Amino acid sequence: MATTRHKSAQIAFVPCSSPSLNAQSNPASCQILTNHGVAISRHLHQRRRRRRNVISSSLANSFAAQIPLYQGSRFEDSVVILPGLGNCKQDYASLEQSLRTRGFQNVYILDIQRYDWARNAAGFLLADYWQGTLKPNQVLTWFFDRVDRLIQDVETKHAMSKIHLIGHSAGGWLARVYLGEVYNRSSVEERFESLITLGTPHFPPPKGFVDQ
Secondary structure, rough: OOOOOOEEEEEEEEEEHHHHHHHOHHHHHHOOOOHHHHHHHHHHHHHHOOOOOOOOHHHHHHOOOOOOHHHHHOOOOEEEEOOOOOOOOOHHHHHHHHHOOOOOOOOEOOOOOOOOHHHHHHHHHHHHHOOOOOHHHHHHHHHHHHHHHHHHHHHHHHHOEEEEEEOHHHHHHHHHHHHHHHOOOOOOHEEEEEEEEEEOOOOOOOOOOOOO
16 A cells, blocks of 8 residues: 555555555555655645646556566556545546556446545444544445445456556555455455555554544
């Protein structure tokens, strides 16, 4: 996973045989694979301020261009993209196209619309939310169920391929939870080739702040 702080996102890659996939592990053990991450993240942050519903093609191209170089990916592998908090499937069309241009033909984006994230508001009714002890599965079961259905579909269509899981922002640490605590049909190492995170806040907020 990425060693990113809340205001300094980076691009990171970790093979799915790594123990750092566990959502409770030390994020400092993760490997950063590009020194362009901060610049790309800054570009994304500025772009998001201007227009939240578009992930720029320059970010998609910058990231997609690195995948074969750093992962040694086989183009028959599948790629699954998990949107960030408040984003929707359509926001990642340019990333999908860039990956296809690079040779990855089995690219899937989790089907989420902006209004789906409103379900998380159920957490406001839980004492754990206000105490800072809320767990992802208390309010995000709907998200994990949707991810699992998509992964099952990919497994059925491409039984012999491995999966590269790409998580943007909150989608990155939700991917960690999915791989570490939800997926159970086979070993993660057997099915998933890698987890890649884009601008994911793996580190907790500063001491004294509550961030759910």
